[in-house]
Amino acid sequence: MAGPFHSYVLVLPKPVMLFFRFLAYVDFAVSLVFSYLGLCGPPEPLTPTWGENALYFPATETPSSLIKRQLHVVEFSSFARTRRVEELTCVICLSEVARGHEVRELGNCAHGFHVECIDRWVDVGRETCPLCRAHLLPSA
Incomplete structure (x- = not known):
């Protein structure tokens, strides 16, 4: 006891x-x-x-905002054209990325995810790709 x-x-x-x-x-x-x-x-x-x-003591800029600022945001149609993919599933929310959706393209592996999904991923402190675990940004 x-x-x-x-x-x-x-x-x-x-x-x-x-x-x-x-x-x-x-x-x-x-x-x-x-x-x-x-x-x-x-x-x-x-x-x-x-x-x-x-x-x-408000911070001037958080690490997550620095990462999000450096990742490119493109429309899915242009992302699909450059990557030669016809369909894409966001592995964070498990829904399909459709034409007209904004996609954030990662720096190292060039995988793409919904902007809202990858932003939440980064906001909780994750700094690697949810699919292949490569760093989100290239090393300096």
């Missing part, structure tokens, strides 16, 4: 957390001023320590 479960998590009210974030901003600003005056090295960047504070 298992004993009682004890959780030792300290829960702080949101105003207290915001106050600590404010102190971190003040510390960062003071370090930045000292850095520009040459009195110390550059300050450490402000990064959230856990997920819920991510909205206080």
Whole structure:
């Protein structure tokens, strides 16, 4: 028989957390001023320590948005013409890609998928082709 479960998590009210974030901003600003005056090295960047504070420090661009920006979007008819395919099934949603649908063409393997499907694939952190597991983009 298992004993009682004890959780030792300290829960702080949101105003207290915001106050600590404010102190971190003040510390960062003071370090930045000292850095520009040459009195110390550059300050450490402000990064959230856990997920819920991510909205206080918005990222400029995520890795998934960088990948999506570099992958080409074409209409299926032009994709089919260049690849000499007559029909294509999106292996992510398992539905057929029809004429007029937008297809995102991958950089390494040249496989194609619905734009919405591959965007969701990339948004969850996957960086390989769902079909052949090649990297989505060529290496630098």
